[in-house]
Amino acid sequence: MSLLSDGGPAAAAAPSSSVAPTAVPPRAGVARRFLRKPVAVASLVWLLLVAVLAAAAPLLTSASPTASSITDALAPFGGDSPLGTDGLGRDVLAQLLYGARTSLVGALIVVVVALVLGLPAGVLAGYYRGRFDAAASWVANLVMAQPAIIILLVVLAQFGRSTELAMLVFGVVIAPGVFRLVRASIIAVRGELYVDAARVAGLSDPRIMRRHVLPVVVAPTIIQMSQVLGIAIVLQAGLEFIGLGSANQASWGGMLNDAFAKIYAAPNLLLLPGLAIVVTVTACSLVGNGLRDVLGVGATPPVRKRSAVRAAGPVVEDARPSSGTTPAPDDALLRVEGLRVAYPKPDGGEGEVVHGVSLTIRRGEVHGLVGESGSGKSQTAFAVLGLLPPQAHTSATTLTFDGGDLRGISRRGMNQLRGWRIGYIPQEPMSNLDPSFRIGSQLTEPMRHHLGLSKADAKAKAVQLLDRVGIVDPARVFDSYPHQISGGMAQRVLIAGALSCDPDLLIADEPTTALDVTVQAEVLDLMRDLQAERDLGVLLVTHDFGVVADLCDTVTVMRAGEVVESAPAAQLFADPQHDYTRSLLAATLEGGPARAALTTPAGGTR
Amino acid sequence: MLGFLLKRLGAGVVLVWVTATATFFLTNATGSDPARRIVGAQADAATVLAKRQELGLDRPVLERYWDWLTSAVHGDLGVSWFTNQPVGGTVADALPISLSLVIAAIVLTALVSVVIGVLAAVRGGWVDSALQGASILAFAVPNFLVGLLLALVFAVQLGLFPAIGYTPFAQDPGLWAASITLPAVALAIGATATVATQTRGSMIDVLGQDYVRTLRSRGLPTRSILLKHALRNAAPASLTVLSLQFIALISGAVVIEKVFGLNGIGERATSAASQGDVPVVLGVVVLTVVLVVVVNLLADLALGWLNPKVRTA
Numbered sequence: 001m002s003l004l005s006d007g008g009p010a011a012a013a014a015p016s017s018s019v020a021p022t023a024v025p026p027r028a029g030v031a032r033r034f035l036r037k038p039v040a041v042a043s044l045v046w047l048l049l050v051a052v053l054a055a056a057a058p059l060l061t062s063a064s065p066t067a068s069s070i071t072d073a074l075a076p077f078g079g080d081s082p083l084g085t086d087g088l089g090r091d092v093l094a095q096l097l098y099g100a101r102t103s104l105v106g107a108l109i110v111v112v113v114a115l116v117l118g119l120p121a122g123v124l125a126g127y128y129r130g131r132f133d134a135a136a137s138w139v140a141n142l143v144m145a146q147p148a149i150i151i152l153l154v155v156l157a158q159f160g161r162s163t164e165l166a167m168l169v170f171g172v173v174i175a176p177g178v179f180r181l182v183r184a185s186i187i188a189v190r191g192e193l194y195v196d197a198a199r200v201a202g203l204s205d206p207r208i209m210r211r212h213v214l215p216v217v218v219a220p221t222i223i224q225m226s227q228v229l230g231i232a233i234v235l236q237a238g239l240e241f242i243g244l245g246s247a248n249q250a251s252w253g254g255m256l257n258d259a260f261a262k263i264y265a266a267p268n269l270l271l272l273p274g275l276a277i278v279v280t281v282t283a284c285s286l287v288g289n290g291l292r293d294v295l296g297v298g299a300t301p302p303v304r305k306r307s308a309v310r311a312a313g314p315v316v317e318d319a320r321p322s323s324g325t326t327p328a329p330d331d332a333l334l335r336v337e338g339l340r341v342a343y344p345k346p347d348g349g350e351g352e353v354v355h356g357v358s359l360t361i362r363r364g365e366v367h368g369l370v371g372e373s374g375s376g377k378s379q380t381a382f383a384v385l386g387l388l389p390p391q392a393h394t395s396a397t398t399l400t401f402d403g404g405d406l407r408g409i410s411r412r413g414m415n416q417l418r419g420w421r422i423g424y425i426p427q428e429p430m431s432n433l434d435p436s437f438r439i440g441s442q443l444t445e446p447m448r449h450h451l452g453l454s455k456a457d458a459k460a461k462a463v464q465l466l467d468r469v470g471i472v473d474p475a476r477v478f479d480s481y482p483h484q485i486s487g488g489m490a491q492r493v494l495i496a497g498a499l500s501c502d503p504d505l506l507i508a509d510e511p512t513t514a515l516d517v518t519v520q521a522e523v524l525d526l527m528r529d530l531q532a533e534r535d536l537g538v539l540l541v542t543h544d545f546g547v548v549a550d551l552c553d554t555v556t557v558m559r560a561g562e563v564v565e566s567a568p569a570a571q572l573f574a575d576p577q578h579d580y581t582r583s584l585l586a587a588t589l590e591g592g593p594a595r596a597a598l599t600t601p602a603g604g605t606r
Numbered sequence: 607m608l609g610f611l612l613k614r615l616g617a618g619v620v621l622v623w624v625t626a627t628a629t630f631f632l633t634n635a636t637g638s639d640p641a642r643r644i645v646g647a648q649a650d651a652a653t654v655l656a657k658r659q660e661l662g663l664d665r666p667v668l669e670r671y672w673d674w675l676t677s678a679v680h681g682d683l684g685v686s687w688f689t690n691q692p693v694g695g696t697v698a699d700a701l702p703i704s705l706s707l708v709i710a711a712i713v714l715t716a717l718v719s720v721v722i723g724v725l726a727a728v729r730g731g732w733v734d735s736a737l738q739g740a741s742i743l744a745f746a747v748p749n750f751l752v753g754l755l756l757a758l759v760f761a762v763q764l765g766l767f768p769a770i771g772y773t774p775f776a777q778d779p780g781l782w783a784a785s786i787t788l789p790a791v792a793l794a795i796g797a798t799a800t801v802a803t804q805t806r807g808s809m810i811d812v813l814g815q816d817y818v819r820t821l822r823s824r825g826l827p828t829r830s831i832l833l834k835h836a837l838r839n840a841a842p843a844s845l846t847v848l849s850l851q852f853i854a855l856i857s858g859a860v861v862i863e864k865v866f867g868l869n870g871i872g873e874r875a876t877s878a879a880s881q882g883d884v885p886v887v888l889g890v891v892v893l894t895v896v897l898v899v900v901v902n903l904l905a906d907l908a909l910g911w912l913n914p915k916v917r918t919a
Contacts, residue, residue: 142624144850145853145898145902146625146894146895146898147854147856147857148854149857149872150894153860153875153890154633154879157887158632158633230745234748237748238749241861244876256754263757263762270755277747277748278746278747278751279746281745281746281747282743282746285742285745385823414825415825415826416825417825418824424820424823431816431817432816432817432819434835435915436835436912437835437838438914446825449826449827450825481915483914497820498823
C-alpha cells in the first residue's frame with residue numbers, strides 16, 4: 001500500500017521531465033480518443049456505477065447496514081439478505097452499498113482538500129519562486145517526511161474516531177504531492193521561450209498564467225488525482241480495518257475488520273469488500289493511465305522491443321540473399337554497398353532514411369561523409385558500427401570490414417570488432433563519458449577486455465595515450481571524473497578511448513562540432529597527426545567543408561539519404577559535378593574565411 | 607560531503623523538533639479534558655481534579671511543554687497516563703518487532719525491484735507488460751488484505767509459517783525469520799511495484815544516453831554495460847524512491863501488525879490513540895520521525911557515494 005503521493009504507478013514519471021507544454025491537445029479530441037480506449041472506458045463506467053449504487057443505496061435495499069442481530073449472524077446468500085449477513089448479523093449487501101458511500105465521500109474529501117491546498121500554493125511557488133517558494137517547499141518537505149498514518153493516529157486520538165476527519169487530514173498530508181507536481185510543471189514551462197516572449201511582449205502576469213502556464217498543469221494534476229482517489233480508498237480501508245473509522249458507519253474496511261474477526265468461521269466474508277476495494281482502486285488507476293495516454297503526459301511507454309544493448313540477431317541483413325558472391329578481395333578496409341536503413345512507422349509501414357548508400361575506405365584513407373542535418377550521414381556511420389536503435393531495420397548488398405562480412409554477424413562478433421579494430425569518436429564530448437566512473441576506468445576497461453592487459457599495464461597505456469592526445473596532466477585526468485574536465489579535454493579523452501586498442505578504422509561523427517573554434521583546430525590537428533602516425537582508415541562524418549578540406553582524401557556527399565557525389569577531395573573542390581555539392585560549397589565560402597585549403601586544393605600535400 | 611551531511615543532520619533535528627512541538631500542542635492544548643476521559647464519565651469533579659493534578663495538567667501548557675522537551679532531549683519521554691509505565695521503555699520494547707518487519711520488507715523490495723525493473727527495461731515484451739499490470743494491482747490491493755490472504759494460505763492452510771505472533775531474533779533466529787516472513791512480504795509488495803517501476807523508467811532513460819552508445823562502440827560485454835554502467839547511473843533515482851517508500855512502509859506496518867498479531871509500534875500507537883494516551887502517542891511520533899531522519903541520512907550518504915559530483919565536491 002502506498003500511503004504517500006510518491007507511491008503508486010504514477011510515481012515513475014518525474015514531474016519536471018514528463019511535462020510537455022505542447023502536449024495539451026484540444027478538449028474534444030481528448031474525449032474522443034479516451035472513448036476509443038476500452039479498458040479506460042470500462043473503468044470509468046465502473047466508477048460511475050459505484051457512485052450511482054452508493055447514491056441509490058436506500059432505494060436498493062431496505063436493510064440497515066448497521067443493525068446487528070446475533071440470531072441472524074453469518075446467514076447464507078438468499079432469503080432476506082441477498083448476499084448473507086456478517087458475524088454480527090448485519091446485511092452484507094446494505095453494508096457494501098453504504099460502504100461505497102463512505103469510501104467515495106472520503107476519497108472526494110481527500111481530493112478536494114489536496115487540490116485546494118496544493119494547487120494554488122504550487123502555482124504561486126512555481127511562478128514567482130522566491131521566499132514563498134522556499135517557505136512552501138519547506139512545509140511540503142516537512143509534511144512528506146511524516147508517515148501518514150502516524151499523523152492520522154494523533155489527530156484521531158485527539159478529536160475522536162471519524163472517517164471524515166481522517167480523510168480531511170489525509171488531504172492535508174497528501175497536498176504536498178500536488179504542490180510539488182504543480183510547482184515542477186510550472187517551473188518547467190516558465191523557462192520556455194514562449195513564456196519569456198509573452199513577458200517581453202508586455203502581457204500581464206495573470207494573463208500569462210491563464211494563457212500559457214495553467215493549461216500545462218491541468219493534465220498532470222487530473223492524472224495525479226485519479227491516483228489520489230485510489231490511495232485514499234486504500235488508506236481509508238486500512239484505518240477502518242484497525243478500528244479507527246467512524247463508529248456506526250458501514251464501510252468496506254470495517255467489513256474486512258469483521259471478516260478478519262471471523263476468519264476461521266467464514267473466510268468468504270473477505271471476498272466482497274476485498275473485491276470492491278481492489279476493483280474500484282484498479283479502475284481509478286486505469287482511468288488515470290488512459291488519461292495519461294490520451295493527454296500524452298507522464299510515464300515511459302512500454303518497451304516493445306528489446307533495448308539496443310540486448311538486441312539479438314544480425315545487426316545488418318543481407319539484402320541480396322541469393323547472390324552468394326563476395327566481391328573480389330582488394331585493399332578495401334571498409335566496403336559498403338547498397339546500405340539501407342528504415343524505421344517502422346506508426347501505421348505499420350516502414351520509412352526509409354538511407355536509400356542504398358555505397359562507399360569504400362582503404363587503409364590510410366580519410367573519407368569525408370558530408371551533408372546537411374538529416375541527410376542520413378550519421379545513420380550511415382552508426383549502421384556500419386551496428387549502433388542504430390533496435391527498431392532500425394538495416395540491410396546492405398555488401399558490408400565488409402577488412403574482407404570479413406559484417407552482415408549477419410553475431411552481437412558477440414560485432415563486439416570483437418567494435419572498440420578493438422573499429423574505433424568511434426562521438427560528437428558531443430560531455431554526454432559521451434559515463435558520469436559515474438573515473439576517466440581512467442573508462443579508458444582501461446576496453447583495453448583490459450580486448451587486449452587482456454593487466455590493470456597496471458592498462459593504466460600505463462592509458463596515461464601514455466592521454467599524454468599523446470595532448471592532455472597536460474595525464475595522471476590527474478586519469479583519476480578525474482568527467483564533470484571535472486573541460487569539453488575540449490573530454491573530446492581528447494574520447495579520441496584516446498577510440499584509439500586505445502589500436503584500431504584500423506576510425507569512425508568519427510562530427511568530432512569537432514561541439515567544440516570552441518580554437519579547440520576545433522587543435523583537435524583536427526591531433527586527428528591528422530594520429531591518422532598519419534597509425535595509417536588509419538577514417539570515416540569522418542561532418543557538415544563542414546573546411547574540415548573536409550583540412551583532412552580528407554576522398555569525399556562522399558549525401559542528401560536526403562542518397563549519395564549525390566563521391567570523388568577525391570581535390571577533384572570535388574576543383575570541379576563539383578552536382579548542383580547540391582556546388583551549393584554546399586558556395587555556402588561554405590560565403591560563411592567567411594574558412595580554411596585557406598580551398599584555394600590550394602587539399603589533395604596536393606596528401 | 608561532510609558539510610552536506612551536517613546540513614542534512616541539522617535539517618533532521620529541526621524536523622524532529624518541529625514535529626514533536628506541533629504534536630505536543632495539538633495533543634495538549636485542544637480536545638476534551640483528558641483527566642475526565644481517564645477517570646470516566648461517572649467520576650465526580652473531585653476525582654477529575656485529583657487526576658488532573660496527578661498528571662500535572664493543571665499547569666500552564668508552555669511550562670508543561672518546556673518540561674517535556676527538556677526531559678525528551680535527555681531521553682525521558684514521560685510516563686503513560688494509563689499504565690504508568692515509562693513511555694521510552696514501552697516504545698523501545700515494541701521497536702525491534704516493527705524494525706524487523708520494515709527492514710526485512712525494504713531489503714526484499716530493493717532486491718526484487720532491481721531484478722524486475724532491469725528485466726522489464728532490457729527485455730521489454732511480456733516482462734514489461736507483466737510489471738505494468740502487477741504494479742496497478744499491487745497499488746490497488748491493500749497490504750493488509752494481501753497479509754490476510756497470505757496468512758490464510760501459507761499459515762492456516764499449508765501451515766508453513768506461524769499465523770500470528772513474534773519470536774525475538776535472540777531467542778531463535780529461525781523462528782524469528784518465520785514469524786516476520788509473511789508480514790514482510792505483504793508489506794513489500796506495494797513498495798516493490800513502485801520501486802521496480804521507477805527502476806525500469808530510469809534504466810530506460812540511462813540506456814538511451816549517448817555514453818551508453820559510446821560504451822557499446824568500445825565493444826564492452828553487454829553484462830558490463832547493463833549491470834556496471836547503466837545500473838550504477840540508474841541507482842540514485844531508485845534509491846530516492848526507496849527511501850520515500852520507507853515512510854510508506856512504516857504506515858503500512860501499523861496496519862499489518864494487527865493482521866499478524868505483532869505487538870509492534872503500530873499496535874502501541876493504535877491502542878494509545880484510541881485510549882487518548884497522549885504521552886505514548888507523543889513518544890511514538892518522536893520515535894518514527896527520528897527513524898525517518900536516520901533513514902534519510904543513510905539515503906543521503908548512499909546517494910552522495912553514488913554521485914561523484916557530490917563526493918568530490
